[in-house]
Amino acid sequence: MGRPETKRVSRMSGSAQAKTLAERAYAILEEMIVTLVLAPGCSVSESELAKKLNIGRTPIREALQRLAMDKLVTIHPSRGVFVSEINVKTQLLLLETRRALECLIARSASRRATPEERATLRDIADGMDKAARVDDDVGFMRHDRMLNELIAAATHNEFTEAAMSRLHSLSRRFWFAYHKRVADLPLTAQLHATLARAIASGNAEDAERSVERLLDYVEESTRASLSLET
Secondary structure, three states, X not given: XXXXXXXXXXXXXXXXXXXXXXXXXXXXXXXXXXXXXXXXXXXXXXXXXXXXXXXXXXXXHHHHHHHHHOOOEEEEOOOEEEEOOOOHHHHHHHHHHHHHHHHHHHXXXXXXXXXXXXXXXXXXXXXXXXXXXXXXXXXXXXXHHHHHHHHHHHOXXXXXXXXXXXXXXXXXHHHHHHHHHHOOHHHHHHHXXXXXXXXXXXXXXXXXXXXXXXXXXXXXXXXXXXXXXX
16 A cells, blocks of 8 residues: 555655746746846757756746746747847836736735735845845846735735736846836835835735836836837
């Protein structure tokens, strides 16, 4: 009786390990795309990425499929995989969706977050302040990703998490591409940190106002980038 159970546990462990590797591959590749290490329009190879990241091709393939769902890469069966181009007008449409969803999410998270999540929100806000002080844009991006994921998780609504993950990766990449010309890192960090602290405080109205101020600034910066495209 014990032997079959051992095999079953072993299979489960292998499945969990594969999932972890795919998640790790996704996290690494997402950051490489968002921070333009993998430039818009460039082609990517499963085998080359597997060798470079020291991760098997199957987890890499799963990560690329997820990135395609996030619209960060485009998969052409006959031509290969390409990093998606950046489009300002598409970004403005994305912001319309973000504004509607994030006001609701901020209010929900401020009401439902656990004490541990509230403490982590404050830590993330402190980390954003520090990244801005030393002009660490990659460090800020990492804290921004943690903030986005935690706010969505703090709603304790699985549909919220699924809806927001795709929008935020595209937004982070756009900001990283243009922030040095049309945005201000300290102000951007301040607006994000204010949002994090508002949600942590449990004040739903303040959290929603913080979202509106942040997205007003993001939209303003996005529109300013239009002049760089002409």
